Amino acid sequence: MSRLRALIGHSIRLTWSADRRAFVITTVLQLLGAAVIAAQVLIVKSVLDAILVVGDGGGVGPVVLPVVLLAGVTALVAVATAVQANQQRLLSELVLRSTWQQLLDVAGAVGLRAFESPGFYDRLQRVQTNALSRPYQLTQGLVGLAGGLAGCVGLSVAIISLEPALLPILLLAGVPLFFTSRRESRLEFDFAVAQTPRLRLRQYLGLVQTGRDEAKEVRAYGLTGALRARFDAVYAAYTDDLRAHLRRRTRLAVAGNLTSAAFLAATLLALVWLVGRGRVTLAEAGAAIVAIRLLATQVGTLFKGAQQIFESGLFLDDLDRFVAMRPEAEQAEAGAPAPPSFQTLRADGLSFTYPGSTAPALDDVSIRLNAGEIVALVGENGSGKTTLAKLLAALYEPDGGTISWDGIDVAAYSRPGLRRSVAVVFQDFVRYHLSARENIGLGDADRMDEIDAIAAAARRAGVADVIQDLPHGWDTALSKMFKGGRDLSLGQWQRVALARAFFRDAPFVILDEPSASLDPRAEHALFQSLRDLLGGRTVLFISHRFSTVRTADRIYVLERGRVTEHGSHDELMARDGHYAELFRLQAAAYLAPETSH
Ligand SMILES: Nc1ncnc2c1ncn2[C@@H]1O[C@H](COP(=O)(O)OP(=O)(O)OP(=O)(O)O)[C@@H](O)[C@H]1O
Ligand SMILES: [Mg+2]
The missing domain is CATH 3.40.50.300 (P-loop containing nucleotide triphosphate hydrolases)
Known part of the structure; x- marks a missing residue:
């Protein structure tokens, strides 16, 4: 529980810092949604009250207003759900963007030594792989948790206003759901943790077999079969574990639902008893049954949210440790300004x-x-x-x-x-999948628009003619990844790398x-x-x-x-x-x- 609390705090901070406005709007929508759900229960009661009066021989007039109100509230719920879904999507995207910005800030600022450390690199890779899906999951989880909680509170208030004695009885119906959902979250979390290394290996094996750079060697060495067998084995081990895991979850769900049904029956019997004793009216009992259904959904949402946050927990930890490397990186940026050149090094x-x-x-x-x-x-x-x-x-x-x-x-x-x-041409220089102009201009990104100087650097490196002959000249992307792009020979690439260094004055x-x-x-x-x-x-x-x-x-x-x-x-x-x-x-x-x- 304390872990969940810490994770929730963490998620809120992350979402808040990503975009306050979107966070506030989403939260307000959640609270409004909860209020509407609570109102629904009260309106159901007044509809039933009015119908019972009609049944006793009164006119249908009094039924009209509550029914119209019910229809209106139902429509409002539908509209709020749609608005919320869009708002949630926006919020998720904003969290995703902010996560990537943090990631790139740190990755760009740390020293090269960090890339030699398996700990750093592993964490970077994990954060990077997960950064695509986890922020989404996290926001959904947070919103679900907040919405479910608000819904439960709203429904409780509505039930208390009907008849306080109903609340403990209705909460009883939620007890088995509470325990099985908690157990399921735990199982899912453990499964995710246990499978991470295997999933990473599987992903890597998939990439090796589909990568452009690897394609040559994989074919020349006839590795398709061997790599594929390796991939299949890893995947099979995963699906075996998944089967066992899902069996466990199914057993739990069956037990949970059966117990839930038994508790529900007890709750309904208690309701009947209360009606018989005259403590609760028929309309209140009807509204209570609607409340039970709604409460079950809200409890479900609540737990799904908690589970999603749990599942993102590892990612949050990784991100945290990763971002914590930032101060050390900033230290490296401190220091006196370096002189522009030297007489003796x-x-x-x-x-x-x-x-x-x-x-x-x-x-x-x-x-x-x-x-x-x-x-x-x-x-x-x-x-x-x-x-x-x-x-x-x-x-x-x-x-x-x-x-x-x-x-x-x-x-x-x-x-x-x-x-x-310093201008360096590394043994394993980078071939940027960007335009020819950028490939040289990146030697001094601040002067990227000095086209003549870029051309002069290319001439000095003996690659200007090659570039001029490309289909779009200087704007040709030096990569087959982009439409109209061209790859160069290794020697031509080396000249481009030289030109980049020449351009860096x-x-x-x-x-x-x-x-x-x-x-x-x-x-x-x-x-x-x-x-x-x-x-x-x-x-x-x-x-x-x-x-x-x-x-x-x-x-x-x-x-x-x-x-x-x-x-x-x-x-x-x-x-x-x-x-x-x-x-x-x-x-x-x-x-x-x-x-x-
Ligand atoms: N990133 C690294 N992590 C750990 N050890 C490394 C790393 N890079 C190089 N080494 C080791 O450091 C030593 C020096 O490597 P270095 O790359 O400086 O050699 P080099 O003289 O440039 O060789 P080459 O002629 O093959 O380019 C080698 O023993 C090498 O195995
Ligand atoms: Mg070397």
């Missing part, structure tokens, strides 16, 4: 371990970049290159060590401010394998003109292709999270260490066929 003794991992991804890493330099980062898969890039882009906070701009630790600066000075550019999907000519052109393209900006680029790396001013070699060598290409070759070994390995592979001729 230094990382000293950086260490970083991913949440949930034991081995550090970076261990005592120190590097230096001077303004206008092009610095390369090389190393084998998993050596920590991308991690270092993310730290320098202020996406993660280091566990140890410092990053400083011109000698000042960047920890003092606001994160968003720092990030404004930032002094520090990080390129994580920007040429992995470029053809040799495009790659050659990119690195030949990198200095011109980026006009004096500081560049950190990561690459596995040593032909491009050798053009860098300085090269850092990462091995298992540590910098093991650094220097120019010539220095590193002379040193004959790890770099030289990797370089020769690649060069040999390229040259081998020719030397064998």
Whole structure:
């Protein structure tokens, strides 16, 4: 019960904050509805009174007014129900919108580290999946609960005004309903909790088999059968449990209704007895029977509402914990404004371990970049290159060590401010399913309307011609998801991502394998003109292709999270260490066929 109270309080707060006006209107309508229902009982009594008088030989005149009144009230109930349904739908939608806004506020504000934590991600997914249906359910539940409660109170008042002795007798009829409904809510709640992980797995398996991105691989590996079998098994387990659950609910409903019928019979007998004793008139007894019917409906509504709120309880808890992460997120936005650029960027003794991992991804890493330099980062898969890039882009906070701009630790600066000075092309850059213009313009969303600058960035990245040839030019959606949309090749996408970074007028550019999907000519052109393209900006680029790396001013070699060598290409070759070994390995592979001729 205390849980229900807490949940109700929570739902009211959520609905109230979503839209006060709609909440007040809905509540007032509920109260009006309850008053009308109560009036109905009293009018039924006066109709019966009048009819009994007619039966005793009086004229039909006195019956007309109560009957017309009854018809009027009945019509009013119908109208109120229709208005209420529409109002309820609006309120549900407003709660839904506010839930999504809260969700997006938090998801957008938390640090990248949060996405590494299974706890956060799980909760986000749960809130997100449930955010589609739960706010509806919650509003319906709240409205039902309030309406049922008001209806019960209204009916009780009407019954007391008829004959106070009737109230306890009528409430008796509701007792079995009270207990079985409560038990049913509990059962439903437990079932929902127990099935959540299974439903999530089922949903995922469904998505894998219908997703566009997965379609290729699922077919190439012939996974249709295996994935389908997995899906069917999960679904079958669910339907088995559902059957057992519904059997239990049916048993409960049968028992509840039979007991209810017995209690009803007792109530009616008590009524007959009261009539016989002359304590209750026939008309009052008739009205009481109508009241019993109406009361049963109201109690039903009340419990259904409570049950819906119970079922949304997990969602409310999740949403609460999720929204509670907001203050921490806001902290990250605090801090001094970052300077627009730097003369020297230094990382000293950086260490970083991913949440949930034991081995550090970076261990005592120190590097230096001077303004206008092009610095390369090389190393084998998993050596920590991308991690270092993310730290320098202020996406993660280091566990140890410092990053400083011109000698000042960047920890003092606001994160968003720092990030404004960095343009990153990630290894797994995003392909926005939006127009070509937006795909590049999003590099600096504030300047999205600077069409010439966007076109210039596209030209520099060598993708302007491709875009101009699209069916709707710059307005073509780069996705098959939209009508008239076109997909691009991987290399063309990579150029779009490069153009996005070029468009972001930032002094520090990080390129994580920007040429992995470029053809040799495009790659050659990119690195030949990198200095011109980026006009004096500081560049950190990561690459596995040593032909491009050798053009860098300085090269850092990462091995298992540590910098093991650094220097120019010539220095590193002379040193004959790890770099030289990797370089020769690649060069040999390229040259081998020719030397064998
Ligand atoms: N999100 C993550 N959570 C936990 N560990 C991670 C995560 N991302 C990377 N790692 C681990 O951190 C280490 C460094 O990864 P990183 O992505 O920085 O390597 P990389 O040098 O960029 O490799 P690649 O050449 O394959 O891109 C690896 O051991 C990797 O398994
Ligand atoms: Mg990487």
